[in-house]
Each structure stands twice: as C-alpha cells, then as structure tokens.
Amino acid sequence: MMMQSKEDSLAKISKNLILAEPFYGFLLIMLNKIWNKRVVPTAGVSKNGINYQLAINPDFWETLTDDYKFGVLKHELLHIAFFHLTDHHNYSDRKLANIAMDMEINQYIDDKFLPTKDLSYDECETLIKPIKDKIKQGKEDGSLSPEEIQALIKSLPMRGIFIKDYEDLNLDLKAGTRYYYDKLSEAKEEKDKNGTSGDVNFDNLCDQIESDNNPFDHPTWGEFDNLSEAEQKLINKQVDTLLKQAAEMTQKKRGTIPGELSDYMLEMDKIEKPKFDWKSYIRRFTGVSTKVFTKKIRRKENRRYTDNPGLKIKMRQHMLLAIDTSGSVSDQELKEFMNEIHHIYKAGVDITIIQCDTVIQSIKEYDGKFGGIAISGRGGTEFDPVLEYYNENLRKYTSLVYFTDGECTADVKPKAPVLWVISEQSELNTGLPGKVIKLEL
Numbered sequence: 001m002m003m004q005s006k007e008d009s010l011a012k013i014s015k016n017l018i019l020a021e022p023f024y025g026f027l028l029i030m031l032n033k034i035w036n037k038r039v040v041p042t043a044g045v046s047k048n049g050i051n052y053q054l055a056i057n058p059d060f061w062e063t064l065t066d067d068y069k070f071g072v073l074k075h076e077l078l079h080i081a082f083f084h085l086t087d088h089h090n091y092s093d094r095k096l097a098n099i100a101m102d103m104e105i106n107q108y109i110d111d112k113f114l115p116t117k118d119l120s121y122d123e124c125e126t127l128i129k130p131i132k133d134k135i136k137q138g139k140e141d142g143s144l145s146p147e148e149i150q151a152l153i154k155s156l157p158m159r160g161i162f163i164k165d166y167e168d169l170n171l172d173l174k175a176g177t178r179y180y181y182d183k184l185s186e187a188k189e190e191k192d193k194n195g196t197s198g199d200v201n202f203d204n205l206c207d208q209i210e211s212d213n214n215p216f217d218h219p220t221w222g223e224f225d226n227l228s229e230a231e232q233k234l235i236n237k238q239v240d241t242l243l244k245q246a247a248e249m250t251q252k253k254r255g256t257i258p259g260e261l262s263d264y265m266l267e268m269d270k271i272e273k274p275k276f277d278w279k280s281y282i283r284r285f286t287g288v289s290t291k292v293f294t295k296k297i298r299r300k301e302n303r304r305y306t307d308n309p310g311l312k313i314k315m316r317q318h319m320l321l322a323i324d325t326s327g328s329v330s331d332q333e334l335k336e337f338m339n340e341i342h343h344i345y346k347a348g349v350d351i352t353i354i355q356c357d358t359v360i361q362s363i364k365e366y367d368g369k370f371g372g373i374a375i376s377g378r379g380g381t382e383f384d385p386v387l388e389y390y391n392e393n394l395r396k397y398t399s400l401v402y403f404t405d406g407e408c409t410a411d412v413k414p415k416a417p418v419l420w421v422i423s424e425q426s427e428l429n430t431g432l433p434g435k436v437i438k439l440e441l
Contacts, residue, residue: 006058009061010056014073016066017073017074022250022253023250024074024077024081026245026246026249027080027243028073031242032051032053033053033054033055033056034046034056036056036057039055039219040055042060043072043076044220045076045079045085045221046223047220047224050235050238051235051238052080052085054076067112071110071114071115074108075102075105079101080239080242081261082104082177084105084177085221085235086224086227086232086235086236087177088101089224091181095209096188097177098216099209100177100178100181100184101177102161103161103180104177104180106160106162107163111162114162115160135213166201166205169202184202187199187202188206191203233425237332238332241331243264244335247265271339271342271343274339274340275340275439275440278340278344278347281419282317282319282344282348317348318349319344319349319350319352319399319401320354320397320400321344321366321400321403322353322354322386322401322402322403322404323337323341323375323404324356324357324402324405325356325361325376326357326380326381326407327357327380328381328407330425333425336423336439337403338373340421341366341403345368346368352366352396353373354389355377356383357382358379358381358385360385361376362376363389382408383432384410384412386400387414387418387433388412390415391415397416399418400417401418401421402418403421404420404422404423405425405426406423406427414433414434417434417435418434418435419434419435419436419437420432421437422438423438423439
C-alpha cells in the first residue's frame with residue numbers, strides 16, 4: 001500500500017476538523033501552511049507579513065497518530081484565536097507564560113487528541129526517565145553525538161499540559177491565561193524560596209522549562225516580541241477578520257461558534273466609538289443642500305389659523321457617503337467604515353451610500369441598521385465615477401464623504417466639498433482633491 005504523503009495527511013486531518021469542529025476547520029484553511037524542519041522542531045505559528053502562518057516539521061508530523069495530528073492543529077489555532085502570540089510580550093517570564101497559555105487552551109481540546117492521553121503523569125514520567133538519563137549521561141561522557149542526542153530528544157513521549165496534573169496548586173478551570181500565569185508565578189516563587197511549590201509535578205515542570213531542552217518552548221513566537229504598537233494592531237485586526245470569516249462560514253453550514261469564543265465574537269459586532277468628530281463636521285455644512293421639515297407643535301399657536309397648532313421648521317442634511325469596495329480594501333476596513341457611517345447617521349443626517357470599485361455598484365439610502373449593507377464590487381479602484389455622479393447631483397447632497405484606503409488618484413475635480421477618509425491601517429494620500437483625514441484612535 002502506497003504511503004500517504006504529508007500533504008494528503010494534512011488535507012485529511014483538515015477535513016476531519018471541518019466536519020468535527022467547523023469553526024476551527026475553516027480557520028485552518030484560511031491560514032498559509034508551510035513544511036519546515038529548520039523553523040520548528042514540532043509545529044508552531046510563525047509570522048508571515050502582518051498575518052500568521054502554520055509551520056510544521058514534517059519529521060515530527062509523520063510520528064503522530066491522526067488523533068494527535070488533529071490535536072496539534074487545534075492547539076495552534078487556539079493560540080491564534082486567543083491572541084497569545086501578540087500578548088506573549090506582556091509577560092515578564094516568557095517560559096512560564098508558555099505553560100499558562102498551553103494550560104488554558106488545552107482545556108478546550110478533548111483529551112483523546114492530546115499526547116499520552118491514556119497515561120497518568122507518573123506513568124508518562126516513568127517512560128521518559130530512562131531516555132532523559134541516557135541523554136544526560138551521553139552529554140557528560142561524550143558517548144553520544146549531537147545527532148544521536150537530538151534523535152533521543154525527538155523520541156521522548158510528549159505529554160500535553162493538563163491542568164489535572166497539578167492538583168495541589170488548586171487551579172480553577174477555564175480561568176484565562178493571566179490567572180494561570182499569576183498562580184504559576186506564585187508557585188514558582190515558593191519553589192525558589194523553599195525548594196518546593198507544594199506540587200511535585202509542577203516542581204518537575206519548572207526544571208524542564210529551565211533546561212536546555214525545554215519541550216514547551218514556542219521558538220517562532222520571538223518574531224512577535226519586538227513589534228511596534230501599530231504592527232500589533234494590524235496583526236490583531238487580521239485575526240479579527242479571520243475569526244469573523246470563520247464564524248460566517250460556520251453559520252452558513254449551520255454550525256455553531258465555539259463557546260470559548262462566543263463572547264468575543266459578540267463583542268466584535270458591537271458598535272465602537274467614532275474615530276472622527278462627525279458632529280462638528282456636520283455642523284459646518286448646515287444650510288447647504290439641506291432638506292426642510294415642518295413639525296407641528298402644540299405650545300405655539302398658528303398666527304394665521306388660530307385653531308391650528310404652530311409649525312417648527314427643521315433643517316436636515318443629506319450626505320452622500322461613498323465606500324471604496326475595491327479588492328485592496330479588507331473586510332476589517334469595511335467594518336471600520338461602516339462603524340463611522342453609523343455614527344454619522346446617529347448624528348441626525350440622511351445618508352445615501354454609493355459603492356464603487358472601478359464602476360458604481362449601488363446607490364442606496366441607509367436605514368440605520370448597523371452592518372446591514374451587502375458589499376458589492378471587490379475589483380480595481382476608480383474614484384472618478386463617484387465624483388462625476390456627485391457633480392451631477394449637487395442639489396441633493398450637502399457634501400461627499402469618501403471612505404477608502406486611498407490607493408488611487410482622481411482626475412475629476414469635485415464642484416463641492418469632499419472629505420476623504422483613509423482607513424487606520426492605510427497610508428495617508430494627500431494628493432486627493434479635498435480634505436483628507438486618517439481614522440485613528
């Protein structure tokens with residue numbers, strides 16, 4: 001029988017993940033995957049521009065059963081979904097943070113998918129001890145070459161971080177990384193001070209993570225340690241986009257969002273504070289191309305018809321809001337634009353939304369339903385079609401606000417005010433005709 005290739009094996013496990021846990025399965029297929037023996041000894045998440053990618057050591061992959069392959073993939077996906085890679089630098093003891101993070105996410109993986117599921121901690125240690133002793137002896141007397149030592153290290157039966165292995169620490173279940181980090185830090189301080197933390201298994205774990213062959217290290221995570229605040233925001237926004245897309249795909253297949261992420265997904269859909277002072281901007285255009293409304297009021301008598309109520313005249317603006325729906329604008333940027341548009345609407349303005357990539361895709365009035373607009377386009381970028389429409393319909397609108405990533409130029413000169421709104425993650429394009437601002441917190 002022909003041996004299954006690593007690519008076919010990965011495709012098989014990915015399919016199993018989609019069938020068993022569609023959210024994580026869809027998240028996996030959206031990630032770039034690479035095979036690399038040099039980057040990681042096992043598997044891990046690494047940096048790919050402002051995105052993540054999954055790096056897998058093919059030698060390690062071939063040693064795993066299908067169940068363990070399933071567990072490894074979900075383990076790495078949980079690190080991404082829980083934002084561990086960009087949070088890692090917030091912990092002073094990175095080695096202990098690795099343990100706290102693994103301790104948290106492994107509670108969301110069925111034990112059968114984690115290494116040495118059928119063994120107790122002591123039974124696992126019994127298997128490991130002779131190999132560790134052989135490695136130690138080989139290093140001391142030189143009887144083993146570096147290659148032989150590495151081969152023995154790879155043969156060590158790995159045991160996942162199970163919270164049940166550290167019963168004497170009295171840890172709460174599913175309490176979050178920060179909780180586990182603080183508790184483990186207290187236990188480690190106790191061990192350093194008195195020689196023991198009170199939990200033998202944790203004492204042994206501390207010795208392991210301080211050794212040269214720390215099996216719980218995340219070697220690729222160092223790529224994320226020196227990111228600027230702006231880079232961290234960009235990467236986290238990309239994760240938000242991936243999670244949102246995975247959720248949408250899951251719901252289309254009538255699947256459910258994992259309970260450990262449901263609160264966060266709900267939070268993502270909440271309306272955020274505006275990044276621009278729209279009320280002040282709108283006040284500057286009052287009286288230009290406004291709609292006039294009359295409202296009957298009882299407290300003021302009508303001078304002409306004494307038996308009728310008085311009338312109050314109200315001015316209401318009608319703004320044209322353009323959305324750049326070209327392929328260069330990400331889903332996260334579109335969400336950012338819709339959040340600002342909703343705040344404009346809440347400021348008491350009538351809104352017509354015009355969508356455009358290389359051509360105008362739609363022109364519709366906004367009804368105030370946040371996130372209720374279907375996006376059309378996703379081709380190239382042209383600003384002129386909207387500017388031409390605006391020039392031809394100046395009597396309808398007080399002003400034009402154009403939401404875009406700014407990656408284009410405009411040849412048509414607008415005959416009335418235009419405000420260009422550049423997304424937070426894009427570069428400011430000051431060559432556009434009109435005032436240009438960038439959305440920033």
